[in-house]
Amino acid sequence: MLILDDKIFKIRDKSVSEISSRMITEIEMHVNGDSFMDYILSSNIVNELSKVILKNNNSYEISYRSNYNRLNILKNSVNWVPEEPLTDFENELFDLIREAESFIEVDDYSINDRSKEIISKSNKLFQEYCVKSKLIDKELRSEFFIRLNRIRAYLSKDDLISTYKCHTAIDELDILCQNNEKLFYDVYSSLKNRTEEVRSEFNKMRNYFDYNTIKLIELKLDKITDILESQSYEIIRKAEGIVNEIEYELNASAEIKLKRTIEIVRSELDSLKTSIWLDDWLKIREELEIMISEAESTGLVKDLNLDKFKTSRLILQKKQDVFDFIDKLESAKNCDKSLIAGEARRMLRTESSKVDLDGLNKLMLPCAKKEQEERSPVTMTKKKIFYLFVFLLTLTSVxxxxxNQKLxxxxxxxxxxxxxxxxxxxxxxxxxxxxxxxxxxxxxxxxxxxxxxxxxxxxxxxxxxxxxxxxxxxxxxxxx
Amino acid sequence: MILKPFSNDLGISYKKFQQQNYFILINNNSLKKVNIKGINKISSSNNREFIELSDNDIISRRFEEIPLSSVLISKENITEISNLARSRLEFTDTETHNEITFSELGAVFSIEMFDMIWLEELMSEGHRKGIEIINDTMIFGEKSHLFEKFTVNLERYEKYLQNPSDFALIESIKIETEKIIEEYNGNPYDHFLLALLYHRPTSFQDLTAAKKEFIISRELSAEIENNDLTAMCDMMLAWFAYIEKDYDKAIEISHRALDLEFLSVPEIYFNLSKFYAAKGDSGNSIQYLDEVIRGFDFLYAIKAGIDDDFNKIKNDLNEYISMARDKAKKGIMKRLNNMGIFFTK
Structure with missing residues (x-):
């Protein structure tokens, strides 16, 4: 006797069912034969059958079961019985649901697969409607459509009393909508916006978190996304706590970020002490402290850096000033020149101000003057000797x-x-x-x-x- | 077809057995069993003293005609197994060269096919290397003309196997091969071929001479480490020992063949199991039978079931088959259960 366990043996597709039935029949024949050869001969068929079933199970899950579940979830959300006249939304949605159902019901995985797109389309339509109509909450939505059905019922009747009742029903519907709208903005919309802000802030600050913290926050954000789709204000309210937790983490991190930025920028400035003139450095320091105070009070660290001070230019400036001085010194011939030049070079490595260089410059002036005086007599003597030499040379040559001629x-x-x-x-x-x-x-x-x-x-x-x-x-x- | 192997208990001499069992080689490498008419024609052509046989003289060898235990095979499977066996011998594709090697045939092999299978095996990697070595040796020794003659003889022998009633052909091949050996006796393949010729059930059949040639061939092939040919020689020498009822010798030589790690001839394993069964040693017989069934071809279970030598260990064989059946059944059921399929009685 053959028993099939439908928890394991899940075959819906007609063609797969036919193939597997044929194989099982053949195997059954061998099992009934119950000989050594029977079991040996059946092993090939069993191999083939296991491949068929494996493939079937994959298709069952992907093409049928997953779509079936999605459709059921959607139908649970659309938990009212529409009555004529249908709204455009109801028309479109229920048409799509019917179409999806027709695909799911067929014993053919390839046709079941076609329901996937339809269900996605239905879900999208439904979600968009819920947000647009602000009917996020399932219960309120259900209540809304029940009341709408009542109104539709009254409208279908053509008498005065029904008309009065219809007005009352519409008023009640209106109150429901107003209450819902308030909840929508207070609960859903505000949470959604806060979540977006928090997400954006988190993305900017990712680098400041370790891997585990990032994962935790991402999980929380995903949870919030799911909660927002929960279709219940009560549940959505609970998500506020999660958003608070994330904000707390981000704030704590923002403080750390600020402290680190201040440390870094002060350290950068310290490192420039020998590279730029001290006067410039002091000016920058003063301004930087003002910027730090502002950042501490606002929490904004975006502009807390040394960019505006163009420090690279100041570094070059100091070097240029010193090298220009040394060049000027080189052209002067003085036995103290090397000392002055050394002093100037030392300024490149130490904290020094422009005034110090000016002081060195003044030292260089007397040397230059003396040199000029000594320069004239020496030049004269040299010329004389030269001319004399030339004359004697010429004379000798002659x-x-x-x-030589005589000889x-x-x-x-x-x-x-x-x-x-x-x-x-x-x-x-x-x-x-x-x-x-x-x-x-x-x-x-x-x-x-x-x-x-x-x-x-x-x-x-x-x-x-x-x-x-x-x-x-x-x-x-x-x-x- | 799975044929009952020759057995010393068959009640017929080996030569008479050979004379009523022929296969012929068809162009695309199919093997066809010869019917009674063909048997008489071939045997008469090859033996002047041969007396024609009638249907009643022919020993029934097909497994389909022999009662088998239902534990081994149920009646419904006989056709399927029969078709499976036939498909290993007879090929419908006449264009391609089909493989009929020991491993391809498995349990379908029968001793009367040996020369045909050996010719096919010569195409294998192991044999080709061995032949190349011999060829090189003979060229080097200025005997290349003899090697050419050997290859011509092989082609002629193949032709003979396509028409075994051409006695003149086989006789001339024998004479030529003997001449070659006289001039140069260092080619193991020449000796092997001559041994096969002596083994054929013709008027010049001489199993002692065949054995001698197989021994020489074995020695020569062992020298050049041609394990394939060495194992072939051992297989035949073990077979001859069995025919002479020297079962210990047969077993010893079979083990020697297996020690060469020559794994592509399942028949050596089966023969070893058969020789042990002939001795009444069921333990070793079952061990090697199990090895050949699980490792090479499950059809050997049927071959053992129809081999008279296994009658000596019938009870143990039945017990083994029963255990094998139960084990196979357990495996199948487990796999089916995993798929959600349950068979209950």
Whole structure:
């Protein structure tokens, strides 16, 4: 006998049901066979069936059950029986609910799924109506529509008494609406606004909380959101306590924030004491204390910083002032210069005022004047020496040149005469041999550049040569 | 089909058993059991002294024709199991090369298929590596022409298995293989092939010679650590020992094969269980039967149920099957209950 536990075996979809029924029948057949082979053979089918059921259970939950629950919740909220004539809102809402119901009722997960969007749309419509009409509270809303139904009933009748009763009913409805409106603003609206403010403030201050506190506050905010959707002023009222708790935490944190900001800004100022002129620092400190007092009284820390004092410019200014002074000092030649420069540099590392630098500046003036006086005689002497040097150099060069020229002339003369002797010797030997000396032959024997030397003539008694532009003669020896 | 394995208690000699049981190899690697007409044709072609058989002479081996315990299998399952077994042997797809290995066949394997399965197994990774080593060795030893002849012989043998009535073909393969071995006896595959040829129920069947060739093949393959071929040799040597009724030897050799960690031949496990059963050792027999059923193929439970050797441990086997059935049942019921499905009596 087959028993299906519907708490576990939840199959609504027709196609899934058919498939699983087929499988179960096959398994049942094997179970009835009750042999080793039967159970072995059924194991594959059991595997497949478990996959089918797993998939089914997922679809059951997602496509059917979750939508079914949502629709039920909505229908619980819409807890009046509408009577003709329906309002536009009722028309639209109940049409949507009917449509959603029609999808949910079908034994097909894919169709059940289609109800999801419809239900969301219905929920949205309903929520918007509740806020717009201020009928947040379920009981009051129900009361409202009951009275409205009464009015509709009277309206449907066409007699005088019904008309009078209708007026009374409308008055009563009006009073209900007024009371509701008051509650709406006092309870719901005010809580909603406070919650939004608190949420916004919390988001700004997140960094000041540790992880656990953030999580706790977020949980509380989520709880408030749920409470606001609870449809009960009584329950919504209780949420005020939660909002108070969050505000308390935020305030406590705001104080911490203020203290920390003051500490930080004072510390930042302290660190600037050596970086900027003391005069500027004192001015900033005075103004900062005023800003701190204001922040303490207002609780606003947004502008509690050093931005407006443009401290970076002041830091640069001090450096510039000192370096300018040192540059000026460098150009002055003074044995005390290094001491003054050192003093100026020390100011970059210590608390010092502009006045101190001015004092150093005054020290530098006498040095500059003395330097100027000493500068003229020294310059004069130097020039003289230079000119003298140049003159002597030039003179020496000229003398040396002249000497060189003379010596060169003497050298050339000696050489020229020598060449004349050589040519005479060659001519003499030719004559002695009874030959006539050949000028060109004799010239070839002399290794002198052509442009420097020339045999002009060779006669019986005389040799004439030219060397380096000068004529040289030599008488030929007697040939006895 | 799951066929009753040969048993020394079958009342028929091994050769006569072989001569009435043939499979042929079809192109796409299907195996087809030969009918009586084919049996007579093949046996006559391969043995001049063969006397034709009639239907009554054929020993019924199909599990469908053998009564089985209802604890093991109910009547309604017989067709399904039969179809499952057939699907492992016969393939409808004629285009693809279908696998018929020991592991694919499982309990459907029967000893008369051995050569066909071995040829298929040669395509496996383990054997291919071994063959490559042999090929390289023979090339190096200038015997590559002999290796080529070996591969030709394999192809010819495959052809023979497609038409086992061609006795001339198998004879020539035997002669060629012997010549190759004469020239070079270092190829274990040549020896293995020759052993298979001697094992065939032909006029030159010689189980002693087959055993000798398997031993040589085993030694040569063990030298090059070709575990696949070594285990194949052990499987056949264990089988021969069993046929000679040396069950201890059969068991020893089977263990030797398993020690090689050769896990893809379930038949070695089943044979080991069978040899223990033949000895009457139900403890060890059940142990290895359980291993092969759970680890490889549940159909071995049927094969054991129809194997005459297991009759010696029938009570223990039935008890085991009963326990296995109960365990399987418990598992199935638990899973069904988890799904919300309850079967009550």
């Amino acid at each position: 003398i040396l040149f002249l000497i 060169t002339r003497q050298y050339y003369n000696t050489k020229g005469q020598k060449y004349a002797d050589i040519v005479e010797t060659m001519a003499y030997s030719e004559f002695k041999a009874g030959k006539t000396p050949d000028k060109s032959l004799i010239r070839k024997k002399l290794l002198v550049p052509k442009e420097d030397f020339e045999i002009i003539a060779i006669t019986e008694r005389l040799v004439t040569v030219m060397y380096k532009g000068e004529i040289y003669k030599k008488s030929i020896r007697s040939r006895k």
